[in-house]
Amino acid sequence: MVEIKNAGYAVGKKWLLENISYQFFPGKCYMICGPNGAGKSTLMKLLSLLSIPDVGEVFYNNTKINYTNKEGYSKYRAVLSQQVDISFPMEVEEVVMMGRYPHFKIKPSKEDIEICDEVIELQNLQSFRKRNFLTLSGGERQRVQFARVLSQIWKAPEQGSRILLLDEPISSLDIKYQFDFLKHVQQFLNERTIIIAVLHDLNLALNYADEILLLNKGKLFSSGKPGDVLSPENINAVFQLEFKLHQFNDMQFLWSVV
Amino acid sequence: MKRIIFVLALPLVLFSCGQFGNKEKDSKRDMRIVCVSKQLNEMIFAVGKGHNIVAVDLSSTYPDSAKLLPTVGYHRMLSAEGIISMKPDLVLHDNDMGPANVLPQLEKAGLNIKAYDIGRTIDSSKLVLKQLANFFGVPKLADSLNQKLDADLLTAKNILASIHIVDTPSVMVIQFGRAGNSFFVMSGRGGIPDKMIELAGGRPAHYDAKGARQINSEAVATANPDIIIATDYGFDKMGGAENFKEGIPGVALTNAAKNNRIYRFEEHDLVYFGPRTGENVMKLMKLFYPNANVPAK
Amino acid sequence: MFRQSKFFFPFTIVLLIVILLCAVAFGAVSIPIHDMFSGLLHVLQNKKSANIYEGVFIEIRLPRVLLCTITGAILSVSGVLLQGLFRNPIVEPGLIGTSAGAAFGASIVFVFAIRMSAEIRDLAGPLLVPVFAFGGGLLATFLVYSISKSQKRISVTSLLLVGIAINAIGLSGTGFMSYIARDPQARSITFWNLGTFSGATWPQVGITWAVAIIVFIISFRYSKQLNALILGEEEATHLGVEPEKLKRRIMILSTAMVAVATAFVGVISFIGLIVPHILRLLIGSDNKKLIPASMIMGAIILTVADMGARLLIAPAEVPIGIITSIAGAPVFIFLLKKFNLLQEKGSSYG
Numbered sequence: 001m002v003e004i005k006n007a008g009y010a011v012g013k014k015w016l017l018e019n020i021s022y023q024f025f026p027g028k029c030y031m032i033c034g035p036n037g038a039g040k041s042t043l044m045k046l047l048s049l050l051s052i053p054d055v056g057e058v059f060y061n062n063t064k065i066n067y068t069n070k071e072g073y074s075k076y077r078a079v080l081s082q083q084v085d086i087s088f089p090m091e092v093e094e095v096v097m098m099g100r101y102p103h104f105k106i107k108p109s110k111e112d113i114e115i116c117d118e119v120i121e122l123q124n125l126q127s128f129r130k131r132n133f134l135t136l137s138g139g140e141r142q143r144v145q146f147a148r149v150l151s152q153i154w155k156a157p158e159q160g161s162r163i164l165l166l167d168e169p170i171s172s173l174d175i176k177y178q179f180d181f182l183k184h185v186q187q188f189l190n191e192r193t194i195i196i197a198v199l200h201d202l203n204l205a206l207n208y209a210d211e212i213l214l215l216n217k218g219k220l221f222s223s224g225k226p227g228d229v230l231s232p233e234n235i236n237a238v239f240q241l242e243f244k245l246h247q248f249n250d251m252q253f254l255w256s257v258v
Numbered sequence: 259m260k261r262i263i264f265v266l267a268l269p270l271v272l273f274s275c276g277q278f279g280n281k282e283k284d285s286k287r288d289m290r291i292v293c294v295s296k297q298l299n300e301m302i303f304a305v306g307k308g309h310n311i312v313a314v315d316l317s318s319t320y321p322d323s324a325k326l327l328p329t330v331g332y333h334r335m336l337s338a339e340g341i342i343s344m345k346p347d348l349v350l351h352d353n354d355m356g357p358a359n360v361l362p363q364l365e366k367a368g369l370n371i372k373a374y375d376i377g378r379t380i381d382s383s384k385l386v387l388k389q390l391a392n393f394f395g396v397p398k399l400a401d402s403l404n405q406k407l408d409a410d411l412l413t414a415k416n417i418l419a420s421i422h423i424v425d426t427p428s429v430m431v432i433q434f435g436r437a438g439n440s441f442f443v444m445s446g447r448g449g450i451p452d453k454m455i456e457l458a459g460g461r462p463a464h465y466d467a468k469g470a471r472q473i474n475s476e477a478v479a480t481a482n483p484d485i486i487i488a489t490d491y492g493f494d495k496m497g498g499a500e501n502f503k504e505g506i507p508g509v510a511l512t513n514a515a516k517n518n519r520i521y522r523f524e525e526h527d528l529v530y531f532g533p534r535t536g537e538n539v540m541k542l543m544k545l546f547y548p549n550a551n552v553p554a555k
Numbered sequence: 556m557f558r559q560s561k562f563f564f565p566f567t568i569v570l571l572i573v574i575l576l577c578a579v580a581f582g583a584v585s586i587p588i589h590d591m592f593s594g595l596l597h598v599l600q601n602k603k604s605a606n607i608y609e610g611v612f613i614e615i616r617l618p619r620v621l622l623c624t625i626t627g628a629i630l631s632v633s634g635v636l637l638q639g640l641f642r643n644p645i646v647e648p649g650l651i652g653t654s655a656g657a658a659f660g661a662s663i664v665f666v667f668a669i670r671m672s673a674e675i676r677d678l679a680g681p682l683l684v685p686v687f688a689f690g691g692g693l694l695a696t697f698l699v700y701s702i703s704k705s706q707k708r709i710s711v712t713s714l715l716l717v718g719i720a721i722n723a724i725g726l727s728g729t730g731f732m733s734y735i736a737r738d739p740q741a742r743s744i745t746f747w748n749l750g751t752f753s754g755a756t757w758p759q760v761g762i763t764w765a766v767a768i769i770v771f772i773i774s775f776r777y778s779k780q781l782n783a784l785i786l787g788e789e790e791a792t793h794l795g796v797e798p799e800k801l802k803r804r805i806m807i808l809s810t811a812m813v814a815v816a817t818a819f820v821g822v823i824s825f826i827g828l829i830v831p832h833i834l835r836l837l838i839g840s841d842n843k844k845l846i847p848a849s850m851i852m853g854a855i856i857l858t859v860a861d862m863g864a865r866l867l868i869a870p871a872e873v874p875i876g877i878i879t880s881i882a883g884a885p886v887f888i889f890l891l892k893k894f895n896l897l898q899e900k901g902s903s904y905g
Contacts, residue, residue, distance in 0.1 A: 074795035087642035088840035102795040331871035337753035340870030343583035359754030
């Protein structure tokens with residue numbers, strides 16, 4: 001379980017986040033939505049432990065975070081960002097192996113190698129193994145990064161759940177890759193996994209999330225079931241759009257009211 | 259593959275370079291001398307033992323035959339192996355060798371090493387010449403050279419006394435071109451060029467250096483020397499007095515430039531005292547006082 | 556992509572051994588092989604060298620080759636470390652001011668040692684110059700680090716710009732020392748900036764090898780963390796790395812060994828640039844392989860360069876800094892063009 005309690009974060013005098021409290025339970029996929037500047041990235045930074053809240057606390061698996069010794073958390077908490085650029089050429093399988101770094105000191109164990117093999121197969125990257133990461137397309141690169149992230153938390157910890165944080169992971173991808181990605185994310189979800197993602201696209205959030213957090217101006221505007229949170233009133237208030245839920249066959253989607 | 263062969267062949271090529279460079283004819287030598295001091299080299303030639311020298315340092319440019327000898331590099335950038343490879347029976351230096359470890363290395367290698375401290379006065383230079391000549395077993399040669407030096411200096415003094423000097427000309431020595439386009443004023447610091455100037459009847463042009471090594475063109479113009487002595491390298495690089503005037507900022511504004519009193523002088527005749535100092539003083543004097551009655555050599 | 560990986564290490568190690576043998580075999584003095592062996596034998600028997608050939612071999616050529624070899628390794632590994640740290644292939648100890656600072660530190664000794672009491676000089680002995688050089692190098696590196704840290708993260712561009720400034724200060728400081736020094740010392744400083752292995756002594760070899768080996772071992776243990784940094788500082792943090800702590804440590808390690816080498820040899824540039832670049836093309840960027848590979852490759856290249864230095868115009872020598880610059884400057888320009896003059900890829904504020 002991941003919990004954030006009364007958290008706030010300020011830069012100078014400006015509060016980017018105020019009074020955020022929420023509990024994230026395993027087996028569910030949470031999505032954080034909101035307009036630009038609402039505080040989504042900041043919230044993600046607090047949840048991933050990259051930033052320390054000025055007010056409030058963060059808990060992983062019921063334990064308060066110890067910011068001076070964060071190494072252990074990397075064994076079961078992984079983060080995938082929008083676009084990870086690497087500065088030197090590396091082979092794809094080397095990049096994937098980096099996900100196992102929190103798990104070995106100098107040399108990868110047999111288990112580490114097996115996990116990487118499994119993940120590469122899962123993501124259909126066998127033919128890419130020896131290729132230079134820098135020669136891949138954007139979509140291919142993200143697949144490799146996703147494989148790395150998966151390998152990092154392939155095994156759940158003994159107690160508690162594994163945590164997958166996704167910060168706008170598909171914003172720069174082609175549509176085909178976007179859906180592919182989300183499908184894999186869904187497959188990764190199980191009763192010992194928590195997935196928290198920042199997603200721009202409201203429709204994708206609507207269809208893939210179990211719960212949505214809607215942020216506005218640094219505060220938690222609304223949270224809960226996607227259908228409830230993304231109501232026309234809420235969307236109007238936060239995004240200044242006249243949107244409503246439309247039904248098409250057995251699918252729901254949000255579009256403007258006209 | 260090609261790279262490998264190249265890399266392996268390179269050391270062999272380099273090795274042979276060194277080998278062929280070292281073959282010289284060992285004729286009529288009493289001993290093999292490596293001398294890394296320009297003053298000492300000149301003196302050795304002066305006492306007639308120049309044929310024993312097998313290698314000199316980069317700055318030894320007098321006499322001309324010294325320029326033909328192989329060089330072991332700049333005297334502050336020597337290598338012990340380089341010197342040893344010349345198989346010297348004797349290594350001569352004036353306590354100005356570098357890097358610091360080379361001398362101990364040569365000593366450890368058991369080479370015969372002798373140091374002479376040239377000093378910065380005419381007397382110390384005469385003394386060293388005497389000591390050197392003693393070492394080579396030709397003390398009388400030193401005596402005659404030193405006597406000639408004294409005689410020349412005396413002649414110069416007398417001539418200067420006989421002319422009625424109204425205005426002692428101010429003289430500046432400019433070295434140009436060794437480091438790109440920077441020029442370096444060698445006079446006015448109380449060093450050897452100043453003493454030469456004074457002996458030749460001039461006075462070093464005064465400037466306020468404020469402790470700086472390189473004075474700028476404004477200072478040159480303000481100092482306004484009557485005569486400019488340009489060292490050989492820079493003068494030749496410029497291509498003559500006219501170009502020198504134009505090329506070096508500040509010079510054109512001086513009296514020296516306006517009166518066409520820019521003269522070429524060999525640097526190694528100015529920067530240290532040696533057997534020819536007397537002659538060089540006379541040469542300078544003739545430049546300062548072209549109308550004086552300087553006896554022909 | 557890197558098919559050569561499997562044969563790379565055996566091949567280069569053999570090549571290094573061959574080059575080392577050539578380096579000790581060839582020199583301005585032709586030393587007969589039997590004298591080389593008898594010289595070594597006498598050392599083992601704790602006797603003095605029997606003749607001049609043995610003496611040259613043991614006292615002059617061996618220490619020189621050994622110092623040159625380890626310096627090549629030091630400069631290359633330092634290049635790898637700094638490039639990994641700052642995520643840019645155009646970083647090396649010369650560029651961020653470490654070498655200039657070390658040179659300045661050493662130049663202070665040359666000028667003021669004369670005014671120091673004889674006791675201090677005797678006490679410190681051969682350590683005086685490297686200690687001051689280490690101080691100078693650390694000061695320069697620390698200045699660069701703290702100035703560019705004024706933004707919360709160290710950006711490469713600002714680092715290089717500050718490095719340029721520190722270089723300028725270090726070099727003019729050294730120049731100033733030469734202004735106020737008496738003539739013979741001054742020449743020491745200028746020549747010092749061109750670099751030479753002439754005058755290498757066994758104590759210097761001992762100190763440099765000791766420092767180098769310690770630093771190499773520690774750096775190798777950081778290879779995993781340096782690899783993680785390739786993904787960017789944020790990503791590395793998510794993988795359990797503490798980037799700021801890592802950077803500080805790597806900077807100190809790199810500075811220590813570069814300063815010691817610079818103290819004895821002078822400023823030698825571009826090795827830290829050329830070697831890692833070539834190696835990345837051959838075996839990739841995994842620091843676990845790159846660090847040991849640059850030790851070997853750097854040793855090879857500098858030893859070959861020094862052979863050129865002392866054989867090309869024997870009995871005179873070419874300052875080694877000139878040789879490395881002639882080879883290195885084109886590579887530097889090539890790298891600038893290839894990477895389009897610093898395209899900053901990396902962490903950004905959320």
